[in-house]
Amino acid sequence: MSNKYKVLLVEDEQNIRTLVSTMLDTNGYQAIVAETCSAAKLMYDSYMPDLVILDLGLPDADGIQIIHHIRKDALTPIIVLSARTGEQDKVRALDLGANDYVTKPFGSAELLARVRAALRSNRHSSDEGRFPGGCFVLGKLVINYDARRVFLNDDEIKLTQTEYNILAFLSEHQGKMMTYSTIIKTIWGDTADDGSIKKLQVNMDNIRKKFGVKPGDATYIKNELGVGYRMDL
Secondary structure (H helix, E strand, C coil): CCCCCEEEEECCCHHHHHHHHHHHHHCCCEEEEECCHHHHHHHHHHHCCCEEEECCECCCCECHHHHHHHHCCCCCCEEEEECCCCHHHHHHHHHHCCCEEEECCCCHHHHHHHHHHHHHHHHHHCCCCEECCCEEEECCEEEECCCCEEEECCEEECCCHHHHHHHHHHHHCCCCCEEHHHHHHHHHCCCCCHHHHHHHHHHHHHHHHHHCCCCCCCCEEEEECCCEEEEEC
8 A cells, every 4th residue: 555646535415526536546546535625634734645636616615726736845746627718717826836627527538637737747857867967858859958959850940039949848747738838927927918828829839839649639738728738758
């Protein structure tokens, strides 16, 4: 049991709680369950889980409070699993520190894939998956941070300074959905408005073209319209 990833599931709906906890147990994770915000905080502090799956609509408080509680001093991956489908709900949760946002109803295979991606991202944030010399590797993509050079399929990709900065930033947070506002503030120091979002989208289009990515293909960089971008395979 000690070798399993511990996943704290915060969910007040019994059928979903049973479904997800069984799915986690069946796939080799140790599921820890909480039904309320207050219980979740206690369980988190007691067990220090490797990952949190969080419903926002809890009976005693908004689940956003749990994101605040965790992000005070920890980078534990958080996947929001919520019936709230509004764009602003997603952006708020992600900006506050959630790693991913899955809406109900959901597919079990997709949720498991998000769990694996979040745990993988957390390992990368601890410098696992990087080679000596400051290189980031994802599939056939290599970023040499020291030399500020990018290679794909062993061919060097010539990026502008802004394009490189965007790509490097996404790679530092591989597996996490980064909102438009977070990317824009980091790269340009601006607030997100129609003009700055368009500027970001133009740069992303240029990066994808240089990668030889066809329209509709989400290899390496995935986009959720109205929310942001995530780097992953």
